[in-house]
Amino acid sequence: MTKVAIYGATGYTGFELIRLLLSHPKAKISALSSEQYSDLPYGQAFPPFRGMLSKAAFGKMEQIRSVDVDAVFLALPHTVSASVAAEILPRGLRVVDLSADFRFRSIPLYEAVYGVRHVSPELGERAVYGLPEIYRDALRKTPLAAVPGCFPTAVILALYPLLKEGLIEAKGIVADCKTGVSGGGRGPSLGFHYPEVEAGVRPYGLPRHRHNPEMDQELSLAAGRKVTVTFVPHLLPMVRGILATCYATASGKVGERDVETAYRKHYGKEPFVRIVNDAGGIYRLPEPKILAGTNLCDVGFALDEHANRVVAVAALDNLMKGAAGSAVQSMNLMSGYPETMGLDFMGLHPI
Amino acid sequence: MTKVAIYGATGYTGFELIRLLLSHPKAKISALSSEQYSDLPYGQAFPPFRGMLSKAAFGKMEQIRSVDVDAVFLALPHTVSASVAAEILPRGLRVVDLSADFRFRSIPLYEAVYGVRHVSPELGERAVYGLPEIYRDALRKTPLAAVPGCFPTAVILALYPLLKEGLIEAKGIVADCKTGVSGGGRGPSLGFHYPEVEAGVRPYGLPRHRHNPEMDQELSLAAGRKVTVTFVPHLLPMVRGILATCYATASGKVGERDVETAYRKHYGKEPFVRIVNDAGGIYRLPEPKILAGTNLCDVGFALDEHANRVVAVAALDNLMKGAAGSAVQSMNLMSGYPETMGLDFMGLHPI
């Protein structure tokens, strides 16, 4: 049994971690932190979990630090995460960080993208990128996992096999992403005010969203040469879900079977990646709608023969496979538990 | 282990039953029927359950009738349900019916309300109304449960303790209900066409919706005298959820503590009814939003002292506690399983 703490427990990722860990057979939530809501009773701080949390310690970070735990999930702002990790890791705990602090292989790149100084650059080298589909073995051995950004997870899973197998050109890749509002967090602001979101679709983060260098880093490693994705996220009037529609030039003559084979080769045994390409019905390609609450990433594709292009599509729940789900999946690997433990929820439909 | 069949498996209630039974420790889905979609491959007929159902027989009703099962869920239109039940029950199976066919204690009333002849009136007497909070003991002994309508479940759970304890007048009760669109089923029609539902709110079923006599029946039994609710349902731009806002005249001087006590008396030990009345936060009274996918019914109340009125509020997920969840809960009781088995999903937030 692993005693866990969740730092930043009253945000949406925190809520999702709580949901997963409450029903995880090998985890016990021992401590929850919140800087903003720690004065509230449990029921008001965690309305979805009324009556389920009273056994966990709850307070500001410094109030729960002394609680004895084996693993810690950090759902904190960047830089805060790194400083907490730096304090905790020496105690021998497993740390799963959901911020950007340990995602970059290059500290200077991190510092340029986020416009801050990295507070514990030395830890960066021990961190493993928390995408089990690529870094499974390393995750089994590390005490520090850096859960990828939600957009990079979708875009990388869509394109990784195609670049790895040389089916698409490294140059000229476009990733047009659509996301639900929960990706923006639980803090109210005009941009997420209901009347300003409903019935609209908003491109944002241009010209270069912070998740862009992160996906470039991993896709370049897959391709074996520099990949510079043109990435544009769009905010949609829905709460959960990411759809990544990726466009790439085919490397010469590429057929459906080639693409299918590449996906099967890399994902055929993956517990959380499905290849979706139905000939009929209304859910032919991946869609986040039927994945809410699951840890699945569905991938699919179509060929545009007129333009010799591959359209690769990935869908996931940004709070799950895009955050808390991958975090628990990583923690399972780091703890020697079955990778899928506590992640078997199959979704609600319709919702 | 109970082998189950779901008749009418490709509707929304059918989907929800599949979801629940796939992860139910004591159930095994052996057969699924669909009159409309039985020609499709599993993946297209059941997109939310891709790759999870291939071991169950799938076909039209007559194609799956010979499959060996112990229990049957009927998610069928009324009259069809009754005739299937009449055929199945003599074989010694447990039957949980989700139609209106066995909800009424008076066959003539059923026939008047639904404008049809009852096809197996003799079964009506053996059926037990599938609301465990009131009929738990009877459900343990019956082979035939009649799952209540979604609106009656919410309204009855809101008002039952108040009428039972004599805190409100039997006369003059109003139940203003709000429902998500999934309650209307999976069949497309102009009234459920996306552009006609989004951004609107539609009162319907006036002057007397078919669920009205059903709630009157049960509330009259609770009150010990005739209750005639004025019930108006409203269609909302959301998929799941029912909120019942019920208004009743207080019987003399009634205080908050009286109402609280009545609710605690009847629901204090109920596994799926919570009393919600928070002093702060944004979720003070019951709301269906945080109940999606759960089998919970939250109840709460406020007193309008200026008009000497009690406002009782109940929230639930119409596909769960309002249909499939209550069905599985009833099946658990009928089978001698723990009542909460397979019903422990705690919801997703936000969604």
Add this chain to the structure above:
Amino acid sequence: MTKVAIYGATGYTGFELIRLLLSHPKAKISALSSEQYSDLPYGQAFPPFRGMLSKAAFGKMEQIRSVDVDAVFLALPHTVSASVAAEILPRGLRVVDLSADFRFRSIPLYEAVYGVRHVSPELGERAVYGLPEIYRDALRKTPLAAVPGCFPTAVILALYPLLKEGLIEAKGIVADCKTGVSGGGRGPSLGFHYPEVEAGVRPYGLPRHRHNPEMDQELSLAAGRKVTVTFVPHLLPMVRGILATCYATASGKVGERDVETAYRKHYGKEPFVRIVNDAGGIYRLPEPKILAGTNLCDVGFALDEHANRVVAVAALDNLMKGAAGSAVQSMNLMSGYPETMGLDFMGLHPI
């Protein structure tokens, strides 16, 4: 031509006033105030009106006070409104106030309900309640109109003819109201954060919302005796629109024709009230969906003969007939213009 100023122009009511006045044949927007956004260029402060407003002065209240205008719309918080009105009225301007400051006939009641001291109680007596359907003649003669609250407008228009004609009992009236989120204004907060509103329905303001005494005041005047409505508003996942579903006990034997006649008597010639009661189709009773942007209030009804009750339904756009539309309608009357001037937009469908 009337030169107008809008105080509080960057809120949703302000936006709606701008939209109406920009195309009003007899109005010219001369000044716009905003305490919060006055530093922004026009395009960012008023994104829906890019390129249309550069001729109006724009600044904080004190910056635009010297601009020469004939009429002023106050879309300000209560108490601020009253103090601005007190300063402006002596200059001979027409003032249309959209706050609660001048809606109450009893200053002590206002002070109790809003928990503040009234800053200019002497003006209260000159103010006319800005509901032309009842106070048309008085509005023609006053320099100060108090636009009703959005909920009171809907509830009063639904019930006024029935009380006036003695068709319903004064006692035991219930008004269950559903509103879009824009009624909560443009200021972000957790309660209006997209992920907390979408897919939900929230009862709020219990036990006695501030609009309750306002509707009681006007309905008591109509009935000729004390009316105490039990009023519960609900927040819906939509932006605009109010639906009021009102329940009242019929006074003896009341038939459909009686109710229809009462409505026709009072509203038969009203330009902005329609009686809606279709025998078929999906829009049989009033619904706010098809009224967005219009100044219409649709009213309709059904009789519940089992409980001897009248269900009266009213729908309107909360930002229009519930605020800015009624404000312009009042201004038209106060200015001697045709009452419907600038208010002829017929809505968008679907939206």
Add this chain to the structure above:
Amino acid sequence: MTKVAIYGATGYTGFELIRLLLSHPKAKISALSSEQYSDLPYGQAFPPFRGMLSKAAFGKMEQIRSVDVDAVFLALPHTVSASVAAEILPRGLRVVDLSADFRFRSIPLYEAVYGVRHVSPELGERAVYGLPEIYRDALRKTPLAAVPGCFPTAVILALYPLLKEGLIEAKGIVADCKTGVSGGGRGPSLGFHYPEVEAGVRPYGLPRHRHNPEMDQELSLAAGRKVTVTFVPHLLPMVRGILATCYATASGKVGERDVETAYRKHYGKEPFVRIVNDAGGIYRLPEPKILAGTNLCDVGFALDEHANRVVAVAALDNLMKGAAGSAVQSMNLMSGYPETMGLDFMGLHPI
């Protein structure tokens, strides 16, 4: 004054044409056809226009053919449109066709794309593509306008100046489009059933949607060489609006000023195209949300310098600039009226 008929008046485009023409100073609606709803009374066939249409003849096509009119709008399925046009044009009427029948310069291409035989290929040559921003002069002289598809309008307006000015490569263009559900029409089907659309995002029409050859045709003309766009539309949970996010490789070194200049050159005097590129606020780039009901197409852009790419964005209301608005704009030109007549609605915000 122009007497007009609308064929196919009970679809969403028909509704929008009615709305526009009812308030058009030079148009009078004389006849309305509907094959499906002609048995209904006006109020039920046209709920948004209760009480406003009784002076127009209403019936099936053959029932209204004899009504005397000067201009006809065809909101009909393809092939039906062409045969009606062939019958009407010889009578000297102006015809504005909203189907695909006359959009293609190549009849064989049309026939291949739509899988039908063209019923009046000879008319194709007289038809002018109804995009006034490009074909203004020709529209002034033709009796037959072919209103573009909604997606092509957005994509063409986004890219036309860039191709015309040689700022982007003809090869490798991607158009990722997002649309509201109203684009799918008023006919209910599972794919547009509320519970299957809400909270989701669906890529569809792959690998080659029918609007793809249409945009290729016009963009190739602009570029002076073959353009083959990779176009993927996505269905969003909203009713109106299209956002086209277009990605193209810059032709050598291209700066913001170059793009801005190209747009200004082509659109600087356009009444319905705005260039939107704000430095602050939440509506920095074009968004359809604030364009509902307007005839505007907002265009904007960003440069991705890392990949030497131009991201061009266009937003419009698919029922307006994407259909009925462009149709009326074309009719104005064909009739010698001011181009903007009847098209001055400035939108509702928020909605």
